[in-house]
Amino acid sequence: MSKTRREDCFALRIQELVTALRTPLPLSFSALVSTSARGAGRDRFVRNVAVEVTLGNDLTGTLHIVPGPDIVPQAVRLEARRVHLGGFRAFAVCPVYGHRVATLYMPPDGTRFLSGEAHRLSWASHHISKERRLRLRLRDLLVRLGARHLDEIRKPHRMRWTTFDRLVAECERMDAEIMRLEFRRVGIDLGQNPDAPSRKTRTANASIRNSMEIEP
Known part of the structure; x- marks a missing residue:
């Protein structure tokens, strides 16, 4: 290519x-x-x-x-x-x-x-890492939901609840996958299907939290 x-x-x-x-x-x-x-x-x-x-x-x-x-x-x-x-x-x-x-x-x-x-x-998109691709997709979904972070998500006006629930589930899945890739980068393997730590758990780790910020 x-x-x-x-x-x-x-x-x-x-x-x-x-x-x-x-x-x-x-x-x-x-x-x-x-x-x-x-x-x-x-x-x-x-x-x-x-x-x-x-x-x-x-x-x-x-x-x-x-x-x-x-x-x-x-x-x-x-x-x-x-x-x-x-x-x-x-x-x-x-x-x-x-x-x-x-x-x-x-x-x-x-x-x-x-x-x-x-x-x-x-x-x-062929020249960026999987983690970066996930970050960009997550950012686009958050923009669609009118938020910059997962804890700011609110259902947009006139959006169907089924659509909202699907988008939130997709955001959470990508967020967990990004976290898994980040932990792997620092030498911690959470496995392919991790029981991902919550956002609060990740906030407690300052170095991980700083690298997880979504670009505006």
């Missing part, structure tokens, strides 16, 4: 592109799309890509990428499908593998827009 991440590449999001004008089918227009990618360090740089889009009533069309600095000309097939409540959802057909994708990517040092699989790109 490549170390280049999709989040660091130039991207053409097909649905956003073909619905930008909010006009019905058939479509035929030219546009200048501004995309950004991450270079060395954390700096991002912008590249403008000129495109020509056609999409007919038969839900097929073509995305022409106009040649420019470090960009080769391309003609990428477009396909769309009707959605239940009206309108359509558009996809590009990868020039290499032939499967439909919602986004085409071009690495910072590339010259062609292809699917992520064709460029052998990875996701940012």
